[in-house]
Amino acid sequence: MTEKKENEENQNLVHELIQKIDQDPHNAQNYYALATVLVKQQSFDQAEELLVKARGLFSDQPSQDLLTYGLGNVYYATGLYERANATFQTVKDPQYRHDANLMIAQGYYAQSQYKLAFAFALTALEQHQQDPETNELMGDINLAMGEAQAAQKYYDVALKNKNTAKLLFNRGVVEMTLTQQPDNDYFAKAKQIDPEFFSKAKQRLVDIDKLLHSSKEAD
Template sequence: MTQPENAAQADMARLVAEINANPNNWQAYADLVAVLVATENLIEAEDLALKSLGLFQANDEALQNLLYATGNVYYVAGDYQRANDFFGKITDLAILHDATVMQAQGWYAQNQFQKALVYALTAVEQQLEDTGAQVLLGNIWLGLQHESKAAEAFDAAIHVDPMNFEANFGRGVVATAKGDQDNQWLATAQMIDLQRYQAQAQRLDEIVQLLSGSRLDGESD
């Protein structure tokens, strides 16, 4: 067993002990669900998450956090529609932004770009300096073949975090599609993480071909 696996097993044992000692400790339930998800024990995570929702119906703080934990189980399992059903029930301002981002990601994963856009725009309005939300918004705009809007989102992320790989890579995709000769963004992405850049080279080619093709058809901005 590897060191991370040993650590995960230790976390599980500790959290189970905490739950046994205090069955009203909703945070221990949420944390245990997260550990089960991280260790890919998704069936057990689902069972525990749904059980915990029933146990803490009367505790709004607990219920809100457990709704998020349950949504995350289904998101990781690839059941994005069910995940969004749980994320959509969250009203607690402390986690509402994260839930909104997850809904955007869920729709994006299904190539439902228009629906994803609604949630991504809301997430960015909630937290302008969330680079992850800005990058997601940029990728959604790319999916919708709106290059200038995508560039704005990636630029916003770079303004907050100039060394953000995804933001620089996305901005570089837009520049490449537009035929910009001085593509500083892809050069920066390569400098930040060459291995990751090489792994995404195929995605770069596919997106550029898509955007270039739509421009020839007169559909791109």
């Protein structure tokens, strides 16, 4: 799909969702859906304004929490991780709590606060033990902390229900770390799915390796 075509589809979707809100202004899901599309368009200010105003229209906890969760996503998408986490932590409704904990973990991970990320991701995992997104994040966190064997366990669970180049590549990094072999099936599968991503990710590995070696030589 071309960028122009995608923009047209998003604009049509925005128009449809505005009509839905006009027809049913007491459905929080419509506001959340519109904000999600606005975030995809990087119209962050509009999405924030919409959700803040929408929260004033609802008094029930599930609707309030859905819109608050959406607001946290807006802040996360703009890189305001601390503000996003503070917003996600006010979500209480059980049906959104898992996703809120997962997003808090991702926020801490993005800030390289791996121990806090681990704590919230583990809480999210306890609620949905087979969830591929949560297991992948747990793998990412453990890999960042140098815990390759733990990362392997979580990545393998994620791979049962998910098969992306990023996940396969990171599982390949774990395999390379554990076996001390530069090539493995996970790298091969990642390259097959997305050659461009694989090439960039592999180059980052090479750059990191060079940096580590130069640091050791300097010592």
